[in-house]
Amino acid sequence: MARVMIVDDAEFMRMVIKDTLLKHGHEVVAEMADGEEAIQTYLEIKPDLVLMDIITPAIDVITSDMDEKEALKKLLVMDPDAKMVMCSSFGQQALITESMKIGTMGFIVKPLKSDGMLDVIRKIAEPN
DSSP states (O other), X not given: OOEEEEEOSOHHHHXXXXXXXXXXXXXXXXXESSHHHHHHHHHHHOOSEEEEESSOOOOOTTTSOOOHXXXXXXXXXXXXXXXXXXXXXXXXXXXXXXXXXXXXXXXXXXXXXXXXXXXXXXXXXXXX
16 A cells, blocks of 8 residues: 655645545555655655645745746655655636646645545556
8 A cells, every 4th residue: 555645734644635635545645745855854754656746835935936847856856766746626727737747746626536536546656
């Protein structure tokens, strides 16, 4: 099963994702509210997969202008083999497309449906 890091500014959403993952045998190795924490923690944890909300608060402490796309880029520079899945609300197709161009391997549309989320994780994180 996959070792997953969850990045979402909504605590409730992190809890829903975590509960679903745990019920299906996955391990949640870290939860964080923003990309800054994800960037700081990623190399220590080396998760199999990162589930990141496509809309997170500004995460660059110094300039306060880094967005989720910049966090995604930074994580992929740190580890080009990182498996990233973006979560988004319905109607954010442009952001999903842009994230896929950057290097996201999949996306999950909110409100989350556990079967859909688990299918994406299975396809991306688990060996064939």
